[in-house]
Amino acid sequence: MTHLLTAQDMREIERSAMEDGIATGAELMERAGRRVVEALQAEWPDGGRTARRAIVLCGPGNNGGDGYVVARLLHGLGWSVSVHGMGATEELPPDARANRQAWEGIGSVVPLSGDLRIGQDRPDLVVDALFGTGLTRPVDGLGGLFRDIAECRALGCPRVVAVDLPSGLCSDSGRVIRAEGTEPAEAAIAADLTVTFHRPKLGHYLSEGPSFCSRLVAADIGLRPEATAGKGVPLAAARAAALAKNNASHKYDNGHALVLTGGSGRTGAARLAARGALRAGAGLVTVGVPASAQLEVAAQLTAIMLTRVDDGEELASVLEDTRLNALCLGPGLGRDRVRALVPVAVKAGRGTVLDADALTAFEDDPAALFADLHEGCILTPHMGEFSKLFPDLAAPLKAAPESGPATSRLDAARAAAARSGATVLLKGPDTVIASPGGAATIAASVYERAAPWLATAGTGDVLAGIITGLLARGFATLDAAASGAFLHAEAARGFGPGLVAEDLPEELPRVFRALGV
Ligand SMILES: NC(=O)C1=CN([C@@H]2O[C@H](COP(=O)(O)OP(=O)(O)OC[C@H]3O[C@@H](n4cnc5c(N)ncnc54)[C@H](O)[C@@H]3O)[C@@H](O)[C@H]2O)[C@@H](O)CC1
Ligand SMILES: Nc1ncnc2c1ncn2[C@@H]1O[C@H](COP(=O)(O)OP(=O)(O)O)[C@@H](O)[C@H]1O
Numbered sequence: 001m002t003h004l005l006t007a008q009d010m011r012e013i014e015r016s017a018m019e020d021g022i023a024t025g026a027e028l029m030e031r032a033g034r035r036v037v038e039a040l041q042a043e044w045p046d047g048g049r050t051a052r053r054a055i056v057l058c059g060p061g062n063n064g065g066d067g068y069v070v071a072r073l074l075h076g077l078g079w080s081v082s083v084h085g086m087g088a089t090e091e092l093p094p095d096a097r098a099n100r101q102a103w104e105g106i107g108s109v110v111p112l113s114g115d116l117r118i119g120q121d122r123p124d125l126v127v128d129a130l131f132g133t134g135l136t137r138p139v140d141g142l143g144g145l146f147r148d149i150a151e152c153r154a155l156g157c158p159r160v161v162a163v164d165l166p167s168g169l170c171s172d173s174g175r176v177i178r179a180e181g182t183e184p185a186e187a188a189i190a191a192d193l194t195v196t197f198h199r200p201k202l203g204h205y206l207s208e209g210p211s212f213c214s215r216l217v218a219a220d221i222g223l224r225p226e227a228t229a230g231k232g233v234p235l236a237a238a239r240a241a242a243l244a245k246n247n248a249s250h251k252y253d254n255g256h257a258l259v260l261t262g263g264s265g266r267t268g269a270a271r272l273a274a275r276g277a278l279r280a281g282a283g284l285v286t287v288g289v290p291a292s293a294q295l296e297v298a299a300q301l302t303a304i305m306l307t308r309v310d311d312g313e314e315l316a317s318v319l320e321d322t323r324l325n326a327l328c329l330g331p332g333l334g335r336d337r338v339r340a341l342v343p344v345a346v347k348a349g350r351g352t353v354l355d356a357d358a359l360t361a362f363e364d365d366p367a368a369l370f371a372d373l374h375e376g377c378i379l380t381p382h383m384g385e386f387s388k389l390f391p392d393l394a395a396p397l398k399a400a401p402e403s404g405p406a407t408s409r410l411d412a413a414r415a416a417a418a419r420s421g422a423t424v425l426l427k428g429p430d431t432v433i434a435s436p437g438g439a440a441t442i443a444a445s446v447y448e449r450a451a452p453w454l455a456t457a458g459t460g461d462v463l464a465g466i467i468t469g470l471l472a473r474g475f476a477t478l479d480a481a482a483s484g485a486f487l488h489a490e491a492a493r494g495f496g497p498g499l500v501a502e503d504l505p506e507e508l509p510r511v512f513r514a515l516g517v
């Protein structure tokens with residue numbers, strides 16, 4: 001399972017490797033530079049043609065140190081290399097200084113100027129080794145150069161390789177550190193290939209990270225896997241063993257999910273959720289409908305059952321059946337029904353997914369919702385819904401982050417979980433999931449797992465249903481949310497272009513088979 005590290009995690013891992021005599025800082029830096037060169041050779045084998053020219057941009061810290069190693073190695077491979085460096089040699093940290101001095105035995109270091117324009121030079125490659133995990137404030141005075149690189153890159157030349165992280169990107173949040181009023185494109189360098197070391201960092205997966213990294217390689221620099229134990233945030237995955245059904249099981253062993261719907265004309269969302277719950281493997285799924293929608297829903301359902309729920313009192317009496325062990329409220333529920341049904345549902349103490357209307361209806365008084373939530377509850381907001389329930393936590397995500405490490409979507413979800421007492425799943429290509437105790441996971445549909453066709457109406461309803469289905473099957477809260485988000489994205493990837501929400505539940509059997517369930 002891949003764990004995403006913070007900059008602090010990485011510093012601790014490196015420090016303990018050095019203290020334990022696994023490697024010196026100089027050795028780690030040499031390996032880092034070598035891995036970058038290997039990765040770019042593997043990525044662009046056509047770099048083997050003659051007249052290859054590289055511009056290497058080196059910053060004032062150890063990221064710059066890696067850059068001087070890359071410059072030396074490229075030179076050794078016959079490249080024509082120009083190096084533009086920040087800071088004075090004697091001010092660099094020791095390993096970076098040594099590598100700069102080694103480069104100075106080969107060629108010069110031109111002081112990096114914001115007036116540099118690469119267009120005149122037409123290099124084949126720009127190596128971005130300005131800042132890595134040590135970035136703490138907006139990059140100053142290089143906006144024109146960054147724009148120039150972006151414009152040239154858009155024309156197909158040069159290719160840009162980022163050492164560890166695209167400079168300007170915050171390694172913990174994936175946000176571009178920038179002054180208010182500055183565009184991300186002039187505050188960070190977008191790369192074609194990003195080569196990081198040991199393990200990916202959170203910033204490679206969150207927010208703008210993937211679009212600035214483009215392609216990500218995590219290269220081994222000889223740090224021990226054990227050093228990473230207990231650190232980082234796992235990427236969500238689903239386990240075949242947990243998803244498989246016991247051969248001897250009865251339908252009631254797989255739980256009974258209840259999905260509540262709104263009135264006539266707005267039952268589609270709940271029906272999508274119910275189908276998701278059924279395909280996720282719930283033993284039984286019932287849709288709770290008001291009288292006005294009974295006929296409409298009955299005409300549309302087959303394997304899914306139907307029960308009448310007009311108000312809170314009726315819901316309470318339906319919930320006397322303790323076999324109903326997972327509830328889904330929100331998709332198409334309608335605000336008036338939310339106010340009547342959500343408090344009753346939550347007080348019943350079952351595994352409960354609250355989505356859409358069930359969140360936004362509490363916009364005026366989120367505390368009224370939070371008062372009754374318990375550890376079996378999962379809130380599944382997208383950013384707009386999250387902003388309504390947690391406006392103060394959403395605000396720093398909307399403002400330009402002027403210092404690093406910046407507040408991340410993960411930080412916001414963790415704070416929201418702690419406040420609400422429920423697991424919070426904040427949706428997006430970088431879905432973050434946090435439980436009230438602080439445990440977290442990231443279900444990222446980025447890089448090779450991109451699922452852009454999920455951005456269509458109704459897919460969130462299916463997600464709520466899939467998670468409800470897993471809760472019904474007895475999955476622990478965080479696991480249900482994480483596995484559900486993973487399966488949902490896999491279904492979208494499996495179906496591919498043309499996906500509409502209805503396709504997602506029907507794709508789940510293929511996802512299960514591919515997982516070996
Ligand atoms: N520590 C190690 O042993 C290793 C570190 N590695 C490299 O080292 C990097 C981390 O090095 P550092 O911690 O030195 O950090 P960086 O090299 O990312 O940059 C930190 C330096 O830049 C300054 N700085 C931060 N933001 C700035 C801004 N906006 N404008 C101007 N200066 C700014 C800081 O004060 C510090 O001097 C990693 O990203 C990785 O590339 C690799 O060589 C692997 C081994
Ligand atoms: N570009 C994208 N890449 C991957 N997943 C996405 C993308 N855009 C949206 N999603 C996912 O699609 C779903 C959309 O849910 P939501 O916004 O609630 O839509 P709706 O309310 O229409 O169902 C979420 O699971 C979200 O994570």
Ligand SMILES: [K+]
Pocket residue numbers: 063128129130131132162163164165166167
């Ligand atoms: K960099």
